Amino acid sequence: MLFKNISFFVIFTCSTFATAQEYSTFVLDELIISDYKLNSHNKTQTIHKINDSIIQQANGSLTDLLLMNSSIYFKENGAGMVSSPSFRGTTAQQTSVLWNGISVNSLFLGQTDFNSISYKEFSEIAIKPGGGSILYGSGAIGGTIHLNNPTRFEDKLENTLQLGYGSFNTFRINNNFTISNNKWFGQINLGRNQSDNDFEVKNRSWKNTNGQYYNNTASTTVGYQIDTKNTLALYSTYYNDERHFSLISEYQTPTKYQNSYFRNLLHWKNEGENYKSNARIAFFNEGYKYYNNLPTTDYSSGNVNSFIAKYDFEYFLTSNFSLNGIVDYTNHNGSGRNSGIKSAKQEILGLSILANHAVTDQLGYEIGFKQEINNSYENPFLYSAGFYYKPTNVYQLKLNGSKNFRIPTFNDIFWEPGGNKSLQPETSFQLDLRNEFKFENLSFGLNTYYTKIDNMLQWIPNNTGTWEAQNLKAVEIKGAEFDAQYQFKIKENTFNIQATYAYTKSQDTQLKKQLIYTPFNKFTGQIGYQYKKFAAAIQSVYNGSVFTTANNAAASKIEAYALINANVQYHFGKKIKQSLIFEIKNITDVNYENVINRPMPGRNFNIQLITKF
Numbered sequence: 001m002l003f004k005n006i007s008f009f010v011i012f013t014c015s016t017f018a019t020a021q022e023y024s025t026f027v028l029d030e031l032i033i034s035d036y037k038l039n040s041h042n043k044t045q046t047i048h049k050i051n052d053s054i055i056q057q058a059n060g061s062l063t064d065l066l067l068m069n070s071s072i073y074f075k076e077n078g079a080g081m082v083s084s085p086s087f088r089g090t091t092a093q094q095t096s097v098l099w100n101g102i103s104v105n106s107l108f109l110g111q112t113d114f115n116s117i118s119y120k121e122f123s124e125i126a127i128k129p130g131g132g133s134i135l136y137g138s139g140a141i142g143g144t145i146h147l148n149n150p151t152r153f154e155d156k157l158e159n160t161l162q163l164g165y166g167s168f169n170t171f172r173i174n175n176n177f178t179i180s181n182n183k184w185f186g187q188i189n190l191g192r193n194q195s196d197n198d199f200e201v202k203n204r205s206w207k208n209t210n211g212q213y214y215n216n217t218a219s220t221t222v223g224y225q226i227d228t229k230n231t232l233a234l235y236s237t238y239y240n241d242e243r244h245f246s247l248i249s250e251y252q253t254p255t256k257y258q259n260s261y262f263r264n265l266l267h268w269k270n271e272g273e274n275y276k277s278n279a280r281i282a283f284f285n286e287g288y289k290y291y292n293n294l295p296t297t298d299y300s301s302g303n304v305n306s307f308i309a310k311y312d313f314e315y316f317l318t319s320n321f322s323l324n325g326i327v328d329y330t331n332h333n334g335s336g337r338n339s340g341i342k343s344a345k346q347e348i349l350g351l352s353i354l355a356n357h358a359v360t361d362q363l364g365y366e367i368g369f370k371q372e373i374n375n376s377y378e379n380p381f382l383y384s385a386g387f388y389y390k391p392t393n394v395y396q397l398k399l400n401g402s403k404n405f406r407i408p409t410f411n412d413i414f415w416e417p418g419g420n421k422s423l424q425p426e427t428s429f430q431l432d433l434r435n436e437f438k439f440e441n442l443s444f445g446l447n448t449y450y451t452k453i454d455n456m457l458q459w460i461p462n463n464t465g466t467w468e469a470q471n472l473k474a475v476e477i478k479g480a481e482f483d484a485q486y487q488f489k490i491k492e493n494t495f496n497i498q499a500t501y502a503y504t505k506s507q508d509t510q511l512k513k514q515l516i517y518t519p520f521n522k523f524t525g526q527i528g529y530q531y532k533k534f535a536a537a538i539q540s541v542y543n544g545s546v547f548t549t550a551n552n553a554a555a556s557k558i559e560a561y562a563l564i565n566a567n568v569q570y571h572f573g574k575k576i577k578q579s580l581i582f583e584i585k586n587i588t589d590v591n592y593e594n595v596i597n598r599p600m601p602g603r604n605f606n607i608q609l610i611t612k613f
Contacts, residue, residue, distance in 0.1 A: 044387055104263070118215065122147045130449065131428065160611070275316065280310045320357065324353070379425055386401065566583070566587055581609075
């Protein structure tokens with residue numbers, strides 16, 4: 001060993017639209033975040049939060065939810081198929097997903113499939129653009145997605161049942177039961193989602209074939225408040241799915257993929273008058289099976305067990321100045337069957353130091369440093385620094401600079417043939433400036449940023465013709481992001497208008513060409529209306545054109561497209577509260593795809609009943 005001494009059922013979601021302040025998508029204040037560091041040590045960066053009412057009413061995949069409500073671009077290999085993000089012009093491996101503060105990106109691929117995440121179990125989802133490797137480790141380059149289950153110690157007994165049915169024989173069920181008092185918190189979530197996914201494809205004589213899927217999830221959260229200073233929380237979740245991969249041609253060989261994970265996390269929080277202590281121990285299991293020639297039962301597979309220990313201690317020298325030390329240790333053990341990986345092992349020790357100083361009520365700064373030690377390669381020394389300045393209640397300025405990284409995946413290092421044990425981590429430098437304005441009913445912000453990525457990993461053929469992982473590419477990214485929301489009331493009528501826009505120029509420094517599957521422009525907008533128990537909304541997204549080849553050949557371009565969704569809601573009941581939601585997606589029946597030869601559905605419908613008692 002390198003250091004000898006030393007969480008069944010899920011709802012496949014699609015964005016429902018928020019109306020009125022109660023249903024607002026981005027909420028900037030008054031949310032309890034179970035990941036303490038997300039608020040306390042990211043004051044110089046942007047955080048967009050999606051509140052629990054939006055999560056509860058959402059009716060589709062996590063991809064759909066974030067596609068319509070963020071600047072992230074998603075590349076989907078067809079409806080319900082593999083979904084990977086491009087956050088600020090980076091790759092899917094350069095976006096980190098955190099589950100209650102712990103990274104859950106696949107050890108094999110280095111990324112998260114956003115169509116294989118059950119998110120109904122979470123009462124908080126946060127989006128943080130920009131680098132964050134000091135706090136969140138490898139892959140936190142383009143940004144981070146935070147999925148949290150906070151424990152709230154209050155008198156509560158509630159059960160929420162959600163039933164949904166939609167086009168293509170899509171069925172969804174989710175049940176969330178919560179019980180708590182001033183000492184205990186308990187939550188159980190069960191869900192299932194399934195679909196024939198056999199939509200008609202324009203300009204084809206046949207439907208979407210071999211695209212059926214299902215997924216199940218079961219999760220629990222248990223919290224115990226020992227005393228005023230000590231709290232214990234146990235998080236556990238289990239997920240499994242099966243997806244048949246849609247065929248490009250009638251004559252293609254059918255395939256399918258089975259994916260599962262089991263995650264457990266024990267968290268002990270101890271807080272005193274001048275310190276905060278957080279200790280976490282986690283055990284994760286990740287596995288897959290791939291059947292490449294149906295109906296035969298032969299498959300290839302992979303499995304990884306991970307042990308994670310993390311200790312975080314923050315000491316307040318004064319009421320407005322703190323020093324923070326973090327030690328984390330990770331041990332991964334992987335194996336494969338009929339795949340390119342026979343066995344893989346990785347151990348990582350990380351040491352971080354952070355300082356947080358609120359100089360005045362208007363001005364503050366943050367500094368951080370991190371070094372990791374790894375048994376496979378040399379890790380870079382990381383740093384970050386930023387400050388915020390709020391001269392008035394209306395305006396705030398934020399500036400942040402950081403060095404971040406991404407380590408090679410198991411496939412990059414251990415795949416045979418082509419894995420390369422001499423690989424070095426990707427490194428990036430980022431500078432981010434945000435101007436933020438907040439009035440009584442209107443708020444908006446503008447981010448401009450610059451990112452440079454070196455040692456970017458690529459698989460290319462070597463001298464013998466074998467594809468091999470190598471550190472080659474350098475990428476330069478320049479971009480701007482704008483977000484705004486406006487709410488107003490006319491008597492009993494409430495209106496909510498929201499919009500985001502992102503411009504991204506992400507280029508290979510040698511070719512001077514835009515990276516593949518990276519649009520220059522993305523826009524989202526929504527208008528919501530509520531009158532008493534009735535609500536309605538319309539929401540749209542515009543994705544600019546993308547190239548699918550490195551030289552940006554015109555023939556490789558996937559054209560831009562715009563989608564419009566709408567819904568109507570009726571909320572009724574007193575003791576038993578119910579909501580009936582009817583949604584139409586792709587109202588204009590646009591024929592589009594975001595991966596070449598992978599068509600997406602035309603106009604389709606969903607209906608959902610939510611019962612809370």
